[in-house]
Structure formats: C-alpha cells, structure tokens
Amino acid sequence: MLEQHLAALPILLPLIAAPITLVLGRSSFSWAFATLISACACLFAWQLLALALTNGAISYEVGGWPPPWGIELRVDAANAFVLLAVSALSTLVLLYSKDSIEKEIEPSKHTLYYTAHLLCFAGLSGILLTGDAFNLFVFLEISSLATYTMVSLASDRRCLIAAFRYLVMGTIGATFILIGVGLLYMSTGTLNMLDLANRIDIAESGRTINTGLAFIMVGVSIKLALFPLHMWLPSAYTYAPSAVTAFLASTATKVAVYVMIRFIFTVFGLDHVFGSMGMDLILMVLAIVAIFKCSYKATVQSDVKTVLAYSSVAQIGYMILGISLVSATGLMAGLIHIFNHALMKGALFMAVGAVFYRVGSVDISAFRGLGKQMPLTMAAFTIAGLSIIGVPLTVGFVSKWYLVTAALEQNQWVLAALVLGGSLLAVIYIGRVLEAAYFQQRPESEKTIEIKEVPWLMLAPMWVLVLANIYFGVDTSLTTEAASSAAEWLFQNNEMPLGNQAGAE
Amino acid sequence: MNFILDHYNYWIVVFLMMTGFYIVITANNLVKKIVGLNVFQTSVFILYISEAKVSGGTAPIVTEGATLYSNPLPHVLILTAIVVGVAVTAVGLALIVRIKRAYGTVEENEFKKMDDAI
Numbered sequence: 001m002l003e004q005h006l007a008a009l010p011i012l013l014p015l016i017a018a019p020i021t022l023v024l025g026r027s028s029f030s031w032a033f034a035t036l037i038s039a040c041a042c043l044f045a046w047q048l049l050a051l052a053l054t055n056g057a058i059s060y061e062v063g064g065w066p067p068p069w070g071i072e073l074r075v076d077a078a079n080a081f082v083l084l085a086v087s088a089l090s091t092l093v094l095l096y097s098k099d100s101i102e103k104e105i106e107p108s109k110h111t112l113y114y115t116a117h118l119l120c121f122a123g124l125s126g127i128l129l130t131g132d133a134f135n136l137f138v139f140l141e142i143s144s145l146a147t148y149t150m151v152s153l154a155s156d157r158r159c160l161i162a163a164f165r166y167l168v169m170g171t172i173g174a175t176f177i178l179i180g181v182g183l184l185y186m187s188t189g190t191l192n193m194l195d196l197a198n199r200i201d202i203a204e205s206g207r208t209i210n211t212g213l214a215f216i217m218v219g220v221s222i223k224l225a226l227f228p229l230h231m232w233l234p235s236a237y238t239y240a241p242s243a244v245t246a247f248l249a250s251t252a253t254k255v256a257v258y259v260m261i262r263f264i265f266t267v268f269g270l271d272h273v274f275g276s277m278g279m280d281l282i283l284m285v286l287a288i289v290a291i292f293k294c295s296y297k298a299t300v301q302s303d304v305k306t307v308l309a310y311s312s313v314a315q316i317g318y319m320i321l322g323i324s325l326v327s328a329t330g331l332m333a334g335l336i337h338i339f340n341h342a343l344m345k346g347a348l349f350m351a352v353g354a355v356f357y358r359v360g361s362v363d364i365s366a367f368r369g370l371g372k373q374m375p376l377t378m379a380a381f382t383i384a385g386l387s388i389i390g391v392p393l394t395v396g397f398v399s400k401w402y403l404v405t406a407a408l409e410q411n412q413w414v415l416a417a418l419v420l421g422g423s424l425l426a427v428i429y430i431g432r433v434l435e436a437a438y439f440q441q442r443p444e445s446e447k448t449i450e451i452k453e454v455p456w457l458m459l460a461p462m463w464v465l466v467l468a469n470i471y472f473g474v475d476t477s478l479t480t481e482a483a484s485s486a487a488e489w490l491f492q493n494n495e496m497p498l499g500n501q502a503g504a505e
Numbered sequence: 506m507n508f509i510l511d512h513y514n515y516w517i518v519v520f521l522m523m524t525g526f527y528i529v530i531t532a533n534n535l536v537k538k539i540v541g542l543n544v545f546q547t548s549v550f551i552l553y554i555s556e557a558k559v560s561g562g563t564a565p566i567v568t569e570g571a572t573l574y575s576n577p578l579p580h581v582l583i584l585t586a587i588v589v590g591v592a593v594t595a596v597g598l599a600l601i602v603r604i605k606r607a608y609g610t611v612e613e614n615e616f617k618k619m620d621d622a623i
C-alpha cells in the first residue's frame with residue numbers, strides 16, 4: 001500500500017498536513033508537527049532515490065488514469081536527487097526556525113509560517129515529481145504563493161515591498177510558462193512531458209513550438225533568477241525572515257533550474273534547443289555575466305544577507321553554465337552544484353540568521369568581533385564560505401572540479417579560467433565578512449550588550465549542513481553517482497525519442 | 506486582411522497581453538499593477554479557449570447527430586488557471602493592504618522615498 005503510492009507521498013503528505021498545522025494553533029505544536037511531516041517526506045524521498053537508482057524510472061498514475069490522459073508522476077534519478085536535497089533542507093530549516101522566527105516573526109503568525117512552509121514544500125515536491133506540463137504550472141504557483149506569504153512575514157516593513165515585487169515578477173514568469181505550455185498543447189495535443197517529446201514536430205509547426213520554447217525559457221529564467229531577470233531576488237532574500245531565506249535560497253531557485261533542465265532535455269530535446277536554436281550560447285553568455293556582475297555586486301554590499309543573495313545569483317550562473325556546455329559532464333556539474341549549493345547557502349544563511357538572533361543586525365559592521373563571541377556560528381560561516389569559494393575538501397571544490405573538467409573536455413580554456421576567476425571574487429566577498437568577524441574588535445559602545453552563542457536547536461541544523469559540506473566534499477560517491485546517472489539518463493532519454501522517430505519514418 | 510480577420514481572437518489575445526504587461530510595468534499605483542496583472546492573465550485564458558475550438562465542432566456534450574466536438578480539455582485547464590489567478594490577486598491585494606498600513610500609501614514613488622534601500 002505504502003510502497004505503491006510512494007511517489008505521491010512527498011507531495012500529499014505536506015499538502016494534507018498544511019491545514020492541520022493551521023488548526024493546531026499553538027506555535028510549538030505546529031512546529032513539531034511540521035518538522036515531523038517534513039522528516040517523513042525526506043525519508044520517502046530517500047527511498048524514491050534508492051528505487052530510481054536501482055530500478056530506473058517509476059511512473060505513478062494519479063487517480064488511476066493512465067498517461068497521457070491522466071496526470072503522471074514520474075520519478076527518475078534526476079528529480080529524486082533534487083527532491084532529496086529539497087526535503088532534507090526543508091527538515092533542517094524547520095528545526096532551525098523554532099528559535100529563529102521568535103525574533104523575526106510576530107507570535108500570532110508562527111503557525112501561519114509553518115503552514116506556508118509546508119505548502120511551499122508540497123509545491124516544490126510537486127514541481128519535481130510531476131510528469132505533466134500543466135500540472136507543473138499549478139505546483140509552481142502553489143509554491144510561489146506560499147513563498148510570497150513567507151517573505152512578507154518579517155517584521156521589517158520593507159519585506160512587504162520585496163514580497164510584492166516578487167509576486168509581480170513571479171506571476172509574470174508563471175504566466176509565461178502557462179502561455180508556453182498552451183502553445184505546445186496547441187501544436188501537439190498533449191500535456192504529458194514524455195508524450196510531448198515524442199509528438200513535437202518541428203517541421204510541421206516549428207513556429208508555434210519555438211514561440212512556446214521562448215515563453216517557457218523566459219518564464220523559467222525569471223523563476224530561477226537568471227541574470228538579467230534576477231531583480232526580485234536580492235530584495236526578497238534580504239528582507240525575508242532568516243529561516244525563510246535559508247529555505248528559499250537553498251531550494252526554490254534550484255527547483256526552477258531543474259524545471260529548465262527538464263524542459264530542455266526531456267520535452268524539447270537537446271538537438272533542437274541547443275542545436276538548431278543556439279540556446280547554449282545565450283545561456284552561456286548570461287551565465288558568465290551573472291557570475292561576474294553579481295559576484296562584483298556582492299563585494300560592494302554592506303548588508304551580509306544582500307551579499308549572499310547576489311552570491312546566489314552568481315552561483316546560479318555556475319549551474320546554468322554547466323547546462324550550457326551541452327555535455328554529460330557539464331550537466332552533471334550543474335546537477336551536483338544544485339545539491340552542493342543548497343548545502344552551502346543553507347548553512348551560510350542559517351549562520352547569518354544566528355547573528356541576527358543575537359546582535360539584531362546583519363550589517364557587515366555587526367559582525368565585528370563575533371569570531372570570539374559566537375565561535376561556533378562563525379566557524380560554520382567560515383567553512384560554508386570556504387565551500388562557496390571552492391576550497392578542496394568542501395563540496396564547492398567538487399562542483400568547480402567537474403565544471404572545469406567539463407569545460408576542458410571541450411578545450412574551452414577561457415571558460416575554465418573564467419570559472420576560477422569567479423571564485424576569486426567569492427574570496428573577496430566572503431573574506432570581507434571573515435575579516436570583520438576575526439580581525440576587528442567590537443566597538444566599545446556596543447560592548448554593553450552581552451553576545452553569546454545561539455540556542456543548540458539553531459546550531460545543530462547549521463552544523464549538520466556544515467558537516468555535510470565537508471562529508472560530501474571528501475566522499476563524493478553518493479552525489480557523483482546520483483548526478484552522473486541522472487545526467488546520463490537525461491542524455492540517453494534524449495536520444496531515444498529522436499531515434500524512434502527516425503526509425504518510424 | 507483575411508489573415509487578420511480569421512485570427513481576430515488571437516489579435517485580441519496579443520492586444521490584451523501587451524496592455525496588461527504595459528500596465529504592470531508602468532503603473533505607479535500598486536492596485537493598478539494588480540489590475541494589469543489580471544488583464545495579462547485573462548489574455549492567456551482567451552488563448553487557451555481559442556485553442557479548444559475545433560472548426561465545425563459543437564459543444565462537447567454527447568447528443569444525437571453530433572460527431573465532431575470541440576476540445577473540452579483547455580476549458581478545464583483554464584478553470585484551474587482562473588483559480589490560480591484569483592489566488593494571486595487575493596495575495597497581491599492582501600499585501601497591498603499591509604503596505605498601506607505600514608507606509609500610508611500605495612504609490613510606488615512615495616514609499617520609495619521613505620525607504621531608499623529598496
């Protein structure tokens with residue numbers, strides 16, 4: 001029974017639990033319940049990944065209607081891998097948020113926060129697991145609406161404007177995806193992604209399909225904050241409560257990157273998007289500009305949350321760069337970086353939230369002298385920061401290693417040099433914070449406030465992520481196995497429908 | 506000329522889409538932005554409904570004498586999209602209410618002056 005419906009559980013569980021959380025009323029009850037649900041979903045995601053790696057793709061017919069008429073949930077190595085990262089991060093952030101939101105969200109809104117978090121998680125799992133293009137839009141909107149609510153929960157009034165801007169941008173992005181899906185349906189008559197891949201006929205209705213491709217790509221690019229469509233991201237990440245930022249930075253944009261991979265590789269097909277449409281060049285240029293422009297912007301900000309937000313846009317550039325290389329290694333580097341970046345940014349934003357918890361500010365000047373007063377938090381920030389830079393023995397190094405390898409495979413020496421150059425900018429923006437924390441003294445006027453370490457419930461999830469940063473940096477077998485089999489699967493799958501078509505003719 | 510007349514519903518879609526988009530970008534008042542967003546979304550609804558029409562087909566109800574039906578699926582899809590649109594509007598308006606309480610205005614240029622960081 002449980003095994004049979006395993007594929008639907010990571011979506012259903014949080015979706016059903018969300019209204020129950022709201023009814024529970026008490027903040028501590030809803031926290032415990034939401035965490036439990038998220039942990040269960042994480043367990044199911046783990047099982048799904050194990051199943052997908054051994055048995056190949058799992059297909060689940062929602063409501064017993066067989067695809068392509070009914071909605072299909074389709075689990076393969078690629079989405080099970082991202083789902084595991086998302087559900088693990090969701091659980092850790094929920095553990096962390098109990099103490100964190102007490103400082104940042106009014107007590108009356110605590111249950112609302114947990115409800116919105118579960119809804120967002122349900123939406124993200126839905127986006128990952130669904131095999132239906134329209135269904136993907138619906139789940140995208142479920143997660144986005146929950147996200148706008150979560151951003152607006154902070155006590156700083158600027159979060160409202162950030163949330164409103166995000167809502168306008170996000171809705172335009174989602175509507176673009178809706179238009180694209182509509183155009184695809186118009187020319188193929190199906191919404192199932194695998195069926196779409198088989199029925200897309202460029203020769204007959206190329207113009208409609210290419211318009212659909214353009215709409216979907218722009219829509220997804222808004223959602224994943226690809227430069228220059230990233231303008232909503234820095235303000236939303238800066239003014240949202242710290243726990244929300246930690247969750248969004250490590251999951252929401254990553255899921256959007258996955259959506260882009262899915263549309264390029266499964267629906268439209270590599271040959272069309274990169275071959276005849278030349279999309280790889282567009283993505284590559286935008287990715288490189290994102291890496292340099294936003295890394296530079298990160299070095300000149302004074303609010304540490306804004307620094308990390310711009311750094312996120314730059315890191316998304318690395319993922320897109322991996323995809324745009326059009327090779328199995330490049331795609332694998334992109335997928336590994338989705339997982340690894342979730343680990344590093346989750347830990348970094350949690351550390352910044354811990355600083356806010358004690359000091360009440362996240363300006364770079366608030367970090368002065370914290371190396372002595374909050375040693376564990378700052379040690380976590382240091383290790384996760386080194387991981388962003390790409391120092392060996394951290395996950396950041398693994399991502400960069402595969403990215404550079406993929407670039408060198410195609411003799412793109414300039415590209416490899418640019419990837420490494422981007423890391424140097426990361427040294428500057430992480431280094432500024434570390435310099436303030438370890439080498440500057442706390443000003444005399446502020447010494448009256450006693451600053452000590454944050455509660456263990458905030459430290460524990462942060463350190464779990466930090467240790468994961470080191471563990472997956474040393475023992476790369478799990479991440480590389482999952483990512484390489486996902487990348488190979490996407491590539492193989494990509495050639496198969498094209499081969500079938502050729503055979504049929 | 507015939508090309509324009511034959512596809513008049515698509516011209517309406519494009520016109521509404523661009524109107525809505527223009528309002529979203531240029532409006533200074535947040536409520537107007539939400540209205541623009543609604544117009545923008547509505548254009549997509551018409552796009553889907555246009556797709557559903559099969560030339561010569563009747564309404565998709567099984568009756569005697571009818572063999573060709575219009576496609577009912579886009580209608581169902583757009584019903585879902587309308588619900589999503591209503592939810593987005595509701596969240597947007599709720600945010601505007603809170604912005605009005607916090608800033609005392611819903612004009613973008615006015616609250617931009619109050620918090621220059623945004």
